[in-house]
Amino acid sequence: MTEPQSTPTPQALLGATEIRRLAEEIGVRPTKTLGQNFVIDGNTIRRIVAAARVDPQETVLEVGPGLGSLTLGLLDAAAHVVAVEIDPVLAAKLPSTIADFRPEKAANLDVVLADAMRVTELPRVPTALVANLPYNVAVPVVLHLLERFPSLQHGLVMVQDEVADRMAAGPGSKTYGVPSVKAAWYSQMRKAGVIGMNVFWPAPKISSGLVGFTRHEPPVTRASxxxxxxxxxxxxxxxxxxxxxxxxxxxxxxxxxxxxxxxxxxxxxxxxxxxxxxxxxxxxxxxxxxxx
CATH class of the missing domain: 1.10.8.100 (rRNA adenine dimethylase, C-terminal domain)
Structure with missing residues (x-):
């Protein structure tokens, strides 16, 4: 008699206890200035990674990895992750966190200490962008990265919910505006879900929205x-x-x-x-x- 096959146990992800412990180890307190809200719920990470439709052969660009919540989930799904982090303390800690929780994936991570608004070169060519973006710079970061890295063919970003609505809005919508039109220059944007406040530390005062995108060619025009x-x-x-x-x-x-x-x-x-x-x-x- 054939034994029934068991469902593989999902890889452990960072929860509230681990996030707070890691933050305490390096003396980090989330700051409003950098828009830091760390995800503390593993199921939310799995939901984001699944919605991003990451291929196992892909190199994913992550912006603002923080303490590594999403980074671990992305390393489980992708071939490689390039993480761009502006905070030097967080950037220095991330490789050791990955080595502790995913030792077999440690070589699959590159950490770039840089401002995502100014980054122009990466150690690998990314094909997907998946990120939990600071609310105050989400739109300019996405537009900069789509312009600077044409290899980015698709992705999913988590932003303030009302910003997500603006990015994905079409003509005639009340939320249609500059972010909607400029994003449409590069890609087809779609609202991919809403994330509640209680899955973050510290909890923001507004829900977050998921925006997925698929790159397309810009309109044919003589104008730049x-x-x-x-x-x-x-x-x-x-x-x-x-x-x-x-x-x-x-x-x-x-x-x-x-x-x-x-x-x-x-x-x-x-x-x-x-x-x-x-x-x-x-x-x-x-x-x-x-x-x-």
């Missing part, structure tokens, strides 16, 4: 990314104004703004929150003189 983003910024600087009025400064005059809008096939009386990134690209292109 910078030129398109300048139109986006101008359009949303004064949300109540029509595009003709909002883009007057960018274009040089209301009349020139109207010309660009009509050439792009956009109603000058419309507002920025109703048009997509491709329309913004056409508006930017309309301002560029045709070469002879």
């Amino acid at each position: 990314r910078e030129e398109v983003f300048a139109v986006i910024d101008a359009a949303f600087a004064q949300r109540r104004k029509t595009l003709r009025a909002a883009l007057a400064g960018w274009a040089g005059s209301p009349a020139e703004a109207e010309r660009c809008l009509r050439e792009a096939g956009v109603d000058p009386s419309a507002r920025g929150e109703v048009i997509d990134v491709a329309a913004f690209a056409r508006i930017a292109e309309a301002k560029i003189p045709l070469t002879a």
